[in-house]
Amino acid sequence: MSTKFIGKDGYKEIESLPFTRRKPQQLNTAQKTVRFIKRAAALAVKKFKIKSTRKVTVTKKAAQPVVRKQTRPVVMPKLEQTSSKRAEICYFDKRYSAARQGVSFNSDTNTLKLVTTTRNTTDRKYAHAAPVSKASVYKSIKKKAMLASVACFTAVMIGFASGASAVSVPVENKATVQSAKSSNYSYVDYTSDEFSSVATADEATDTVEKTVTNAVLNNNIGAQLSALYINGKKIGVTGETTLLGNALNKILSDAKEGYDDATTADFANTVKIINGKFPNETVLTADEVLKLAKDYLYVAVTTDVTDTIALDYGTQYEYDDSKSNTFNETKQEGENGEAEVTYKVTYVNGEQTNSVETARKVIKEPKNEIILQGTSDAPSYEATGSFMWPVPYTHEIVSYYGYRWGRLHSGIDISDDGIGGQDIVASDGGTVTWAGYDDSGYGNYVIIDHGNGYYSLYGHCSSLAVSQGDKVYKGQTIAYVGSTGDSTGEHLHFEIRKSETDRLDPMDFL
Structure with a gap:
């Protein structure tokens, strides 16, 4: 709201006016928004002269003549023709308008009577209602529009920043395996579950290798490098990505040397090469990285082993009720069988860690032992083939x-x-x-x-x-x-x- 200068005399007259002062009201955001829309709509109606479709009936009352004693003529500026409502403008509005127009105003007018009459006629609670200029309204609307635009732009930028922070993945993070797939980092995964070899010399040209190496030598922290991770721990950073991958492949191929073609070799732990930018890291050669990783690499070799084993014979009993239950005789000696068994054996760094039987071929069936056992409760006078102690009283x-x-x-x-x-x-x-x-x-x-x-x-x-x-x-x-x-x-x-x-x-x- 614009501030009006009313002068010393005006303050004296305000002090003598009987009016009730409204307490300032605290508005929330929604209320401020509604107020702003109403003011903008009113301004648009006034500027573009939009007529309301709502019919308003105004009953005019006969205005009481006001006798004004003027000692000198008052020259008023040319204003728009006012209606009966416009006549209700208080003394201070007229004085303010005259001051803005630079014309004289009769100060001897009975201002108190004028204000009191106006207040009683319009039943307004305020003796002073300074009008708001069009310039101030335009300025306020422009300011609020600019603030709204800045707020929208800030919200959009915050949304972009949040999305970018959710997508970006730092190289130092231990969870680089899944994140690298959706970022600008490329990676090679050396695991026992999913093994994929790195680019060979045919797939990655020497030109690219030299470009990365030269960038590293020139301390270009923006160069694309590669880091070797074992079980989530970063071992070292190098620019020789192809050499590092070929060296890891050679470790696996050397581990299979001496075995058949069905033998497989994988790293028992999680070995990964992740490509990206690693500022402030010491750049090593591929050989230096492998030297640091030597104590952390575990190679699991899985191969088939065939062995001949003995099949234990079982014991089979035959019963004779004509002999005493103390009678026991071996009717047929037992004999073990033989079988050729194939195992899937796993060695980690040369030590056997697991063995699973995958196939069995019986070469010789086992021969069961047959024992003849007496079942009669009557004593047998036949020898059992074994001797018992002859004096139950003592064994001395x-x-x-x-x-x-x-x-x-x-x-x-x-x-x-x-x-x-x-x-x-x-x-x-x-x-x-x-x-x-x-x-x-x-x-x-x-x-x-x-x-x-x-x-x-x-x-x-x-x-x-x-x-x-x-x-x-x-x-x-x-x-x-x-x-x-x-x-x-x-x-x-x-x-x-x-x-x-x-x-x-x-x-x-x-």
Whole structure:
């Protein structure tokens, strides 16, 4: 709103006017926008003389004549013909208009009466309503239009900047693999999953190589360079991109040397060459970069290995209910088979890390072992082929098989405190061939023929529980511990013989 200078007299008259002052109102952005549109529309209507289609009925009241006492004529500027509303303009507007036009104005007019009459007639709350000039309105509209244009331009630039920051990818970022695909950086990926070799000398001419190298030597930080990354870590930057790629390919081809054509070689870790601009980086040769990467490169070689392995035989049981459940006999010996197996083997830097079987060809089928097993609960008098301990009371041995006192002690002596009268059992099933006493030095003793070429002898018994010709089963009580014959104390003298005369060490069978 334009500021009007009203002079000293005007201030005095304002102070004496009865009017209510409106408190300033704080508008938000929407309200300011509506206000701006309304003002622009009103200005357009006034400038282009647009007539309103809305009918307005104005009831004019008869104006009371105002007697003005003038001491000198007032020369007013030529203004537009005013209506009854225009007559309501207050004294200060007329004075201001006269001052702008440079004409004199009668200051002796009863201003208070004029203002009071105007206020009562129009029922306005304000005694002073300074008109706004067209120039100030045009200036305000132009200023707001310029501010709106600047705001739109700034918003567009911010949008472009945000889009550019979302698309651009720094070379130092670890996530360069996916980002490089949508940026100006080109890359070569050396991984075990997806391997693609870099440009060879035929694909990248020497001219391009020399151009990049010369730019690097001239410290041109805008030159296109290449960086070697291993597991996301930057190893070094070089301008010899082709040489670096060929060197990596040679490492893989050398690793396959000595293997067949089906062998593959890849880097076990993530190896990438990313092209871009790397300012403030030390530019190395391809050999220097590879030297730095030597301890970080892991080459995985996968090849087929064929080997012959043994196939274990199984155990098969056959059951015979006519034999005791203690009977157990091997009917057929087992025999392993053979198979030719192919493995997919992976070596990382020469050490085997994985092996998976991919094919198998059986050369020889395995032969199962067959065991005949008795199932009858009745005791069997047949030999089982194995010997059990003859004195359940104790396992204490006081004298072993061997020479003593100048002659062979042909068995073992079993004795312990309180052993006298304890049970002596048959070590295996068979037929009793001797049960009695003689002067051979064994006192009361028993001999059992097991029917498989083996015999067992039980000497120095206190008494016997079987007779010659009896069938005995394994574990059956046949006598009791004593000290008869050539004996120095209560014990059992136990022998195992091959035929009737060939005496063996019982500890080899028990």
